[in-house]
Every structure is written in structure tokens, then in C-alpha cells.
Amino acid sequence: MSQEPARPTFSHLPADKQARVLNAALAEFADQGYHQASLNRLVARAGIAKGSLYQYFPNKEGIFRHIFQLALKLVRQTLVEVKETTAQEDFFTRLEKSLQAGVRFLQTHPRIYSLYLKIQFDRQTPCRQEFLATVRRHAGEYFGSLISRARTRGELRPGISEPAALFLLDAVFDRFLQAAAVPALDVTFNLHQAPEEIIQRRIRELIDLLREGLAA
Amino acid sequence: MSQEPARPTFSHLPADKQARVLNAALAEFADQGYHQASLNRLVARAGIAKGSLYQYFPNKEGIFRHIFQLALKLVRQTLVEVKETTAQEDFFTRLEKSLQAGVRFLQTHPRIYSLYLKIQFDRQTPCRQEFLATVRRHAGEYFGSLISRARTRGELRPGISEPAALFLLDAVFDRFLQAAAVPALDVTFNLHQAPEEIIQRRIRELIDLLREGLAA
DNA sequence: ATTTGGTATGACCAACTGGTCATGTCCCAG
DNA sequence: CTGGGACATGACCAGTTGGTCATACCAAAT
Numbered sequence: 001m002s003q004e005p006a007r008p009t010f011s012h013l014p015a016d017k018q019a020r021v022l023n024a025a026l027a028e029f030a031d032q033g034y035h036q037a038s039l040n041r042l043v044a045r046a047g048i049a050k051g052s053l054y055q056y057f058p059n060k061e062g063i064f065r066h067i068f069q070l071a072l073k074l075v076r077q078t079l080v081e082v083k084e085t086t087a088q089e090d091f092f093t094r095l096e097k098s099l100q101a102g103v104r105f106l107q108t109h110p111r112i113y114s115l116y117l118k119i120q121f122d123r124q125t126p127c128r129q130e131f132l133a134t135v136r137r138h139a140g141e142y143f144g145s146l147i148s149r150a151r152t153r154g155e156l157r158p159g160i161s162e163p164a165a166l167f168l169l170d171a172v173f174d175r176f177l178q179a180a181a182v183p184a185l186d187v188t189f190n191l192h193q194a195p196e197e198i199i200q201r202r203i204r205e206l207i208d209l210l211r212e213g214l215a216a
Numbered sequence: 217m218s219q220e221p222a223r224p225t226f227s228h229l230p231a232d233k234q235a236r237v238l239n240a241a242l243a244e245f246a247d248q249g250y251h252q253a254s255l256n257r258l259v260a261r262a263g264i265a266k267g268s269l270y271q272y273f274p275n276k277e278g279i280f281r282h283i284f285q286l287a288l289k290l291v292r293q294t295l296v297e298v299k300e301t302t303a304q305e306d307f308f309t310r311l312e313k314s315l316q317a318g319v320r321f322l323q324t325h326p327r328i329y330s331l332y333l334k335i336q337f338d339r340q341t342p343c344r345q346e347f348l349a350t351v352r353r354h355a356g357e358y359f360g361s362l363i364s365r366a367r368t369r370g371e372l373r374p375g376i377s378e379p380a381a382l383f384l385l386d387a388v389f390d391r392f393l394q395a396a397a398v399p400a401l402d403v404t405f406n407l408h409q410a411p412e413e414i415i416q417r418r419i420r421e422l423i424d425l426l427r428e429g430l431a432a
Numbered sequence: 433a434t435t436t437g438g439t440a441t442g443a444c445c446a447a448c449t450g451g452t453c454a455t456g457t458c459c460c461a462g
Numbered sequence: 463c464t465g466g467g468a469c470a471t472g473a474c475c476a477g478t479t480g481g482t483c484a485t486a487c488c489a490a491a492t
Contacts, residue, residue, distance in 0.1 A: 009439070033338070035252050039480060049441045051483080060480065092431070120401070121337040122249065132400040140403035157432050163404040164421035165430060167395075168388060170403050175387035184348040185336070187356040187386050188379040205380035213429025214381060215308070216373050225469070255450060265471045267453080276450065 005065035010056035021046045021056065025067050030111035033118040034064055034125045061126045068119075068127055071112045072134060078105050079138050083145070091150035092211050095169070098142075099203050102177050113181050143169045172206065221281035226272035237262045237272065241283050246327035249334040250280055250341040277342050284335075284343055287328045288350060294321050295354050299361070307366035308427050311385070314358075315419050318393050329397050359385050388422065 010018065024046035028037045039060060043050050057063045082101040086094045106113045119125045120132065143166050150156050156165075179186035180199065186192075189202055226234065240262035244253045255276060259266050273279045298317040302310045322329045335341050336348065359382050366372050372381075395402035396415065402408075405418055 012438085031339075036340075038478080040478080050481085051441050052439080054481070055439065117337055121333055121398070123247070123398070124252075129400055136400070136403050143403070154432055156430055157428060160425070160430065161421045164418070164425050166403050167391075167405045167418075168422065168425055168430075171391035172384060172387050175383075175391060179383075182337070182339070184345060184352070187352050187359070187382050189383045202380070202383075205377045206384065209376070209380050209384055209429075211429050211431040212373060213425075213427050214372055214376065214384075215427040216370055228468085254448085256448080266451085267471055268469075270451070271469065 005057060005062040005069070007056055007058065013056070017048075021048065021053075022067060022070070025063050026071075026111050026115065029064060029067060030114040030118065033122055034060075035122070037064075039063075064125075065127060068115070068131060071115060072131070074109065074112060075105075075116075075135065076138060079142055083142060091146060091153070091155040092207055094146055095210070096203055096207050098146075099173055099176060099207070100200070102173060103180060103199055103203075106177055106181050110181065113177065117178065117182065139170055140166065168210070172210065176203075176206065221273060221278040221285070223272055223274065229272070233264075237264065237269075238283060238286070241279050242287075242327050242331070245280060245283060246330040246334070249338055250276075251338070253280075255279075280341075281343060284331070284347060287331060288347070290325065290328060291321075291332075291351065292354060295358055299358060307362060307369070307371040308423055310362055311426070312419055312423050314362075315389055315392060315423070316416070318389060319396060319415055319419075322393055322397050326397065329393065333394065333398065355386055356382065384426070388426065392419075392422065 010021075013021075024042050027045065028042045032038070037060075039050065039053060042063075043053050046053075053063070057066065078101065082098055086097045089097065116135070119128055122128070125131075144162075147156070147162060147165055147169075151160075151162075175186075176191070179189055179191040180194070181192070183192045191199060191202065194202075226237075229237075240258050243261065244258045248254070253276075255266065255269060258279075259269055262269075269279070273282065294317065298314055302313045305313065332351070335344055338344070341347075360378075363372070363378060363381055363385075367376075367378075391402075392407070395405055396407040396410070399408045407415060407418065410418075
């Protein structure tokens with residue numbers, strides 16, 4: 001499918017040097033996006049020579065694919081973990097804990113989330129299709145399994161359209177995280193860099209609304 | 217606040233030439249974003265010389281501000297129009313018609329919507345703050361007025377958190393439009409370039425879900 | 433002491449960027 | 463016929479980009 005993005009030389013490197021390079025790369029791609037990312041800045045941040053970078057990776061896209069695969073692994077891990085640790089709860093508690101986990105992820109890996117957003121909205125980023133497909137598939141499976149178990153337990157209104165429910169959850173959760181991560185995005189929630197306590201209250205309000213609906 | 221982005225020379229131009237330049241600019245910015253947009257490509261598309269461009273506008277940012285103001289005007293217009301033409305309907309019908317109007321806008325002005333997305337997620341675009349604030353303000357006022365009238369009419373569940381409802385609507389609507397405009401974004405709705413009929417059905421399903429909630 | 437293989441380095445390259453400007457064209461007033 | 467102002471033009475500029483490469487370094491093996 002796609003050749004190894006990193007050269008063997010890179011894996012022989014002392015761990016701290018690898019880390020420096022990966023950190024610099026993640027930082028650069030996360031806050032500039034693929035095309036605006038500058039390899040000159042990257043090597044400056046990492047404290048290595050330009051030539052060295054090309055001993056580690058075949059080209060810019062190779063660097064990108066590498067850090068993108070690391071990011072993907074982390075996301076997968078997190079999703080699996082949340083799914084397992086909330087397996088015993090009822091549907092709406094699971095939703096609440098999932099959103100909380102999302103916020104935690106975003107706070108501990110802000111650059112990875114930023115990278116994710118960059119990829120999502122720059123149609124020309126390499127691997128975009130592959131990346132989005134993977135993430136959406138995981139999200140879909142995640143919400144899907146929550147929903148289908150909730151349905152067999154009778155926690156859902158009967159006759160609900162499953163695709164619609166999936167879409168709704170995906171939309172609301174994604175937007176919630178976006179609003180927490182990106183300034184000037186949400187109308188009234190003011191989630192960006194809001195204190196933990198407010199975020200928790202907002203999460204509960206939202207889940208309530210999803211559960212009970214808007215109508216009288 | 218900010219000087220006129222277009223030079224007088226530009227307004228003296230024959231209308232079709234103006235249109236050619238504006239079209240080329242919108243196209244370039246919409247599918248490349250601000251920084252990746254190339255003025256060389258732009259002038260090639262418009263069929264004018266590089267130098268001419270700088271007789272019309274002071275610099276790249278000036279061009280951007282100009283087309284961005286045109287876009288803003290169009291969005292404002294559309295919102296006002298929808299608000300007025302649905303004034304007589306009940307809350308959930310208004311929601312439905314609003315979403316339909318959004319989809320129509322996106323179909324008739326795909327490049328403007330694309331530009332909007334680019335601005336939303338590229339933190340470094342000029343005028344970003346100003347632009348987002350304006351759009352969000354309009355969206356907020358729009359949904360806000362819908363909600364508060366619905367409340368006085370008793371169409372809403374009492375005790376609903378208004379900010380939460382606003383956030384929910386904004387999130388779902390925006391994501392719906394995004395999914396319709398950008399490939400590979402939604403999990404299961406497959407809205408991208410879907411036929412009119414499917415889109416209408418999805419809208420109805422979503423509004424239903426918002427109205428009645430998820431819980432049994 | 434010499435050779436060898438992996439790694440480090442930064443000057444260098446072509447391609448492109450946003451932006452400038454001397455020159456040219458054209459039309460209209462004198 | 464002459465002059466002047468508005469507009470057109472593309473060669474040109476300095477700066478940056480992703481990428482290359484001859485050279486240098488340094489350990490271990492001979």
C-alpha cells in the first residue's frame with residue numbers, strides 16, 4: 001500500500017533525538033498544516049541539520065505519514081480504552097464519559113487534535129482520505145456499538161433512525177471538542193479554555209438535551 | 217478600522233473584467249485557502265497581468281478582504297431572507313426550512329462555503345477573528361430569536377438551557393452542511409453530493425431526533 | 433595506521449512566492 | 463500634432479520552499 005515512511009537510520013537513533021525530531025515535526029504540522037509546514041523551521045526546532053532529516057525520512061510526506069500514524073495509534077488506543085472502561089454503564093452515562101474522555105484527550109494532546117482538524121479541512125493534505133476514513137470508521141463503530149446495545153436494553157425511543165442518531169452524536173461530540181480547542185467557534189458556550197467545572201456542566205446540559213429532546 | 221481593500225481603478229473597470237477577477241480570486245482562495253492561494257495562478261485564471269492586479273488591490277490581503285466582504289454580504293442577506301420568509305411557521309418547521317436553505321446556499325455558492333470552512337479552521341487567515349465573530353453573531357441571533365419565540369409559544373420543553381439548545385442547533389446544522397460539502401466527513405449519512413431527495417429525508421430524520429430526543 | 437560504513441552537515445539548486453517598476457498603449461484635452 | 467493621465471504589461475527582485483550532495487566526522491575492524 002504505502003512504503004515505510006521512516007528510514008532505518010531513524011530507528012537507530014538515540015531515543016531522545018528521535019523524540020526531539022518527532023516533537024518538532026508534530027508541532028510544525030499541527031500549527032501550520034501540511035503545506036505551510038516548513039522543513040527549515042522543523043530542523044531548526046529539532047536542532048538538526050537539513051541533510052539529517054533526509055537521512056531519517058524520504059521526503060516531507062514521509063515525515064507527515066510517520067507522525068500521522070503515531071497519532072492514529074494513540075487515538076485508537078484511547079477509543080478502545082474508553083469503550084472498555086464504560087462497558088458497564090447505561091447509554092447516557094457512557095455518552096457523558098465519552099465526551100469527558102474526548103476533552104481529556106484534547107487537553108493532553110492538543111497538537112494531535114489540532115493536526116486532526118487541519119487534516120479534516122484541508123482537502124489537499126496527503127493521506128487525508130485514508131486518515132479520515134480510519135477515524136470515522138472508529139467513531140462510527142464506537143457510537144454504533146453504544147447505540148445497538150442501548151437499543152437491545154430498551155434505553156432508546158423505539159423506531160429511532162440509527163444513522164440519524166449516529167450522525168447526531170458524531171456531530172455534537174465533534175463540535176464540542178472543536179469549540180473547546182479552537183477559539184471563536186461556538187456561539188454561546190464559550191468552551192475555549194474554559195475551566196474544567198464549566199465544561200462538565202456543559203456536557204451534562206448537552207446530554208440532557210440529547211436524551212429528552214427539545215419539544216414540549 | 218481597515219482601509220478600503222480595493223483601489224478606485226478597480227471600480228472603473230468594465231463589469232465583466234471585474235467579474236473575471238473576482239471569480240478567479242474567489243476560486244483561488246476557496247480551494248487553496250489564504251496562504252496557499254497563488255497570485256500567479258490567480259492572474260492566469262483571470263487572464264490579466266500580474267501588475268494589473270496591483271493596480272486594483274494594494275496586496276494579497278486586500279484582495280482577500282474584498283472577496284470576503286462580498287461573501288459576508290451574501291450570507292447576511294440569505295439569513296435575513298430565511299428568517300423573514302419562515303416567520304409564520306412553528307419552531308420545528310422553521311428549523312427544517314432553515315437547514316434546507318443552508319443546503320441551497322451551499323449548492324448555489326459552493327465556493328463561498330468552502331472559503332468559510334477554510335477561514336474557520338486556519339487560525340492564521342487574516343480577518344479570521346472578525347469574520348467568525350460576524351458569522352457566529354448572526355447565527356446566534358438567528359437561532360436565538362427562533363428559540364425565544366418558540367419558548368413564549370410553549371413549543372419547547374420548559375426548563376431547557378437556552379445556551380445548550382443554541383449550541384446543539386448550531387453544531388448539528390453546521391456539521392450537516394459540512395458533511396454535504398466536504399467528502400469523507402460523516403459516518404453514515406453519506407451526504408456528500410447526495411441526491412436532493414435523500415438530503416430532504418435526512419433533514420427530517422434529524423429534526424425529529426432533535427424534537428423527541430433519544431431516550432425511551 | 434588504515435580502511436570502512438553509518439551518520440552529520442550546510443552550501444547549494446531549481447521552482448515558486450508576493451510584490452515592484454520601467455516601459456508601453458491608448459484615449460482625450462489642448 | 464502634442465502632451466498627459468489612466469491603465470496594461472511582464473521582466474525582474476529578494477525571500478522561501480522542498481530536496482540534494484560532496485564532504486567531514488567518528489567508531490569499530492583490520
